[in-house]
Amino acid sequence: MDINAYIESGILELYVAGSLSDKENEEIYALMQKHPEILQEVLNIEAAVIKLTAATAPKNKNYILTSIKKTLNFKGNSDTKVISITKYNWITYTGWAASVVLAAGLLWTVNQNTTLQSNLEVANVKQALLETQIANSKNSLEEAQTLVSVLRDDAITKIPLAGQGNFASTYAKVYWDKKEQRIFLDAQGLPEPPEGKVYQVWSLKLSPLTPTSLGTIDDFATDTNKIFEIANANQSEAFGITLEPAGGSETPTMEFLYTLGVAAS
Incomplete structure (x- = not known):
């Protein structure tokens, strides 16, 4: 054997x-x-x-x-x-x-x-949320610092946008940074758009009247401070905001022109 x-x-x-x-x-x-x-x-x-x-x-x-x-x-x-x-x-x-x-x-x-694995999963979720909060706080701080520098910069052109027609109670303000070819739009004075609608920002040449779209504000409802940075390489003479169908329009819908402001010459 x-x-x-x-x-x-x-x-x-x-x-x-x-x-x-x-x-x-x-x-x-x-x-x-x-x-x-x-x-x-x-x-x-x-x-x-x-x-x-x-x-x-x-x-x-x-x-x-x-x-x-x-x-x-x-x-x-x-x-x-x-x-x-x-x-x-x-x-x-x-x-x-x-x-x-x-x-x-x-x-x-x-x-x-099994209990340990469950605890680890919960800990991982909490860690991910914490990291997201930290990242958001960091981004918010950087944005705030940028805005402060813009507001204090004498080279920045400040353009108030007054309410128009049926929307006379609305208002907005544009801070135009020509050097960096961008604007900061303060849209705090605009109401939340209806479902299926978005605000669209326009750069305008006045003679002849020529609108150029600067894009739609798709995250208006979720943005807390209602200040939006928008690229603008145009030789703008005025700025306007209209309410348009989701996705935006090729030309502004004038009956839904909410605000309009002319840049100082």
């Missing part, structure tokens, strides 16, 4: 786990008495199971004892009978007990890992 091949076959692990038939258990027990190497391997496997269980199972002896009793159908009362068993039976039950303890320990480990 090749002892090493028999040990490496994995049957001894099944014996310790209590997964073999009575006949197979008897055969292994006989071999254990005949071959010290097999007996030692069984003892090593049981020791490994106990060590693994000690590292993973809950530190609650009552929990482990209850699991073993339940699996072996032991009664938890004072009338439990003490039964004398042979060495063979003791080893068999030891295998079953080790299997139960290992299963209990692995179940607890799985539950702990």
